Amino acid sequence: MNVPAYLLVEQGTPFEEGAMIPLKKREVILGRTSNEWMPDVSFQNIYVSRKHASIYTEKGLFYVKDAGSKHGTFVNHERLLPNKETVLRNGDKLALANNLILLSFSTSNLEATFDVAPMMRDLVKRERKDVQLDPFQQEVIVQNRRYVFSEKEYKCIELLIQNEQQFVSKEEVKEYVWSERIHCDEQPPDVSAEEVNALIYRIRKKTDEVVSIKSIRGKGYILSLEDDGINKKSSLA
Structure with missing residues (x-):
């Protein structure tokens, strides 16, 4: 990938809040691990399908596509149609499985992303301080x-x-x-x-x-x- 891209985790076991997931491959599969399958990015949540969604790049643009998951993939609160690609832009919010997995898509440079991550952790802590x-x-x-x-x-x-x-x-x-x-x-x-x-x-x-x-x-x-x-x-x- 010519442009660095990352997923910033707001919520999604086993990742910590504020974790940064680099998207290094041309196509990255999001899903849930099973005995027969290991996605590129695995979430420990029964509502996440084994092959839930994919993020890939083509001609300098990034796309996300739901792989026909049962509980859906959302971009900025809009549910994606199965197997229909949608352009991702810096700052877009992604959600999997009825908002149990919450992510942000970033094409910022590495140093800027490291600055954002602790801010995200602090934000989540303030929202859930009790x-x-x-x-x-x-x-x-x-x-x-x-x-x-x-x-x-x-x-x-x-x-x-x-x-x-x-x-x-x-x-x-x-x-x-x-x-x-x-x-x-x-x-x-x-x-x-x-x-x-x-x-x-x-x-x-x-x-x-x-x-x-x-x-x-x-x-x-x-x-x-x-x-x-x-x-x-x-x-x-």
């Missing part, structure tokens, strides 16, 4: 209160917090929390309603003081963070 997620310890810190979860409890509340004040369907919860039961991308895992309800109940019991998880007509959930010192038990029904 919430910290620790996947290794399976802990969530909200308003200086520390909550420890089992593996599946943590994955569930992680998903809900990442989509704070947005509707998350029960099917999405099943796919994210019980990913080991997924046999193909087109079918949700075989998880009973009782398992999901019991999981949400345990999380509510642990986080009742600072988190509200509302059930939406039995179809899914919306998480919101309570104001400090306020306990809204009535909103948990």
Whole structure:
């Protein structure tokens, strides 16, 4: 590539916030690693398809193309049509899988990019200063209160917090929390309603003081963070 290009990570495990991913190849595949496949840039998220999207350069321009992913590729909040290329410009925002992966495209020089990265980390920290997620310890810190979860409890509340004040369907919860039961991308895992309800109940019991998880007509959930010192038990029904 004649022009240096990078993806700056705002959110996307296993990369740290503010990480810089250089786009050194003519075509870079974004996706999720499986036993049979290793993309150029791999994200650890069940909503990311194995071959999710590609970024490539041609005649001095950069393009992004969704590879027919189930949960979509977005540029500046607009969902791309499958397999249709879109020109990328410096500063464009990319999102994969319903905004669970957030990236910025940059063609700035290397020194400028290094200056931007810590600014991005500081920005994310300010936006999430009251919430910290620790996947290794399976802990969530909200308003200086520390909550420890089992593996599946943590994955569930992680998903809900990442989509704070947005509707998350029960099917999405099943796919994210019980990913080991997924046999193909087109079918949700075989998880009973009782398992999901019991999981949400345990999380509510642990986080009742600072988190509200509302059930939406039995179809899914919306998480919101309570104001400090306020306990809204009535909103948990």
